[in-house]
Amino acid sequence: MLDVARNSLINDILGLVSIPSVNGDEKGIQECFRYIKTIADRFGFESKICAKGKVLEVYPHNMPIIPKIGIIVHVDTVPYTESDWIHNPLGEIADNRIWGRGVIDDKGAVILALHAMKELENQIKPDWKIIIGSCEEGSWYDMRDYLAEGNTIPGFIFTIDGDGIQNGCRGTLDVEMVFEAATSRPTIKEFKTPNGVINIIPDLVELQIGHSFKTVRGKAAHSSEPKNGINAIVSAFEEHKALFQEEYPGFAKFMDHYSWMDNALYIEKGSRDIINQEDPGTIATPTMVSMNNGKILLRVNTRLSPTINKKREVLTALVKARKEYECKISIKELIMPSYISRDNAELILMQKAYEKIIGFMPEVSIALGTGYNAAFPNAAIFGPRFEEVDEMDEDLCHCPEECRRIEDLEKYYEILKYYLKMSLAK
Numbered sequence: 001m002l003d004v005a006r007n008s009l010i011n012d013i014l015g016l017v018s019i020p021s022v023n024g025d026e027k028g029i030q031e032c033f034r035y036i037k038t039i040a041d042r043f044g045f046e047s048k049i050c051a052k053g054k055v056l057e058v059y060p061h062n063m064p065i066i067p068k069i070g071i072i073v074h075v076d077t078v079p080y081t082e083s084d085w086i087h088n089p090l091g092e093i094a095d096n097r098i099w100g101r102g103v104i105d106d107k108g109a110v111i112l113a114l115h116a117m118k119e120l121e122n123q124i125k126p127d128w129k130i131i132i133g134s135c136e137e138g139s140w141y142d143m144r145d146y147l148a149e150g151n152t153i154p155g156f157i158f159t160i161d162g163d164g165i166q167n168g169c170r171g172t173l174d175v176e177m178v179f180e181a182a183t184s185r186p187t188i189k190e191f192k193t194p195n196g197v198i199n200i201i202p203d204l205v206e207l208q209i210g211h212s213f214k215t216v217r218g219k220a221a222h223s224s225e226p227k228n229g230i231n232a233i234v235s236a237f238e239e240h241k242a243l244f245q246e247e248y249p250g251f252a253k254f255m256d257h258y259s260w261m262d263n264a265l266y267i268e269k270g271s272r273d274i275i276n277q278e279d280p281g282t283i284a285t286p287t288m289v290s291m292n293n294g295k296i297l298l299r300v301n302t303r304l305s306p307t308i309n310k311k312r313e314v315l316t317a318l319v320k321a322r323k324e325y326e327c328k329i330s331i332k333e334l335i336m337p338s339y340i341s342r343d344n345a346e347l348i349l350m351q352k353a354y355e356k357i358i359g360f361m362p363e364v365s366i367a368l369g370t371g372y373n374a375a376f377p378n379a380a381i382f383g384p385r386f387e388e389v390d391e392m393d394e395d396l397c398h399c400p401e402e403c404r405r406i407e408d409l410e411k412y413y414e415i416l417k418y419y420l421k422m423s424l425a426k
Contacts, residue, residue, distance in 0.1 A: 010098065029076060032134075062126050068127040073160055097403045119417060120420055158382040163383045164354075164383055165365070169337060169338050170370055172301070172370040174334075176297060177328070178298075179325070180326075188291075190206060191205070199224075200222065205217075205235070209240070218231055265302060271307070277366060278365070308336070384408075
């Protein structure tokens, strides 16, 4: 990249990262949209607010009614605790990296997409649009409203949010389990994750047992890969297991099962055939806990195997879990898994782009988490992390010290442009 273009790209990423926009922060989201619109105006693109203010579209002049390519990204982020960071969580350059919440997930992707389209403006057909959401880290009200409005859906969609090239992703099931006490006067008075987030392994639990107060600490990680963290809920349970078994036996039974198996909600492999690809399976992970009127309220974030394509496969398992653990279970969110054939022509072009820029052709895989691609038909993940980075760098998505090496952002930028030039060639 030329120095001027490189500096412009980096500065635009830093500018967007500097705007706090934790999921649910409407003011921050709108400020992000205004910032992106100024870039779109600078580039001579059109833009439009959709979905009752929750989605921003950016597209070229003379875009067809149904564009060929759609890029879907998001500006909301997971929360952060500033004291957990050495670098500035709202953006900083140090050690040839860009640091800040959203650099990986997903503000960096927004800027990469905008700059790529501008640089290719006279080399490709104006047959694209960028769809920028605001609720990816929570309930997807933005995409529900976007689809309900009847906005045109591009022929092929990919999200720049994930690892490499992925033709599917696991679904997400968020449930609340409510456990009654077995005694009228339980000694466990408080049990909570004060900074809990539904899709993050909790790193802190606060307990009150009788008149004693205790803090249990763990290590945060994305809930799609709980093995990368230390779950403070699990640690607190193990530390006081006998007491929980006595006072909240249903909760204790669930936690016992969780401790020795990945999926304590009994959701088995589904009926979909994913054509000889590796099945990442279903994982149910407790991520948030609180107490209300002596009851334990446990939030469980479950990542559903891509083999599951029928809601009844999930509902049947929840009925079994409700009976097994003698609790109430309510569904807070259900996003079904996404899957398209890995022989899709666009995915093959993505592989060729990787091979051209990086020197190897990555395998098409299934995402461990859930991406916005699950909201649309014929959608995939074209992520900015690749094999070299995975081998040398810890994935800090959703973690303190989220960052990317600048050279890796530049590599992905070249991959993205090469793919778009092939897909949208004049």
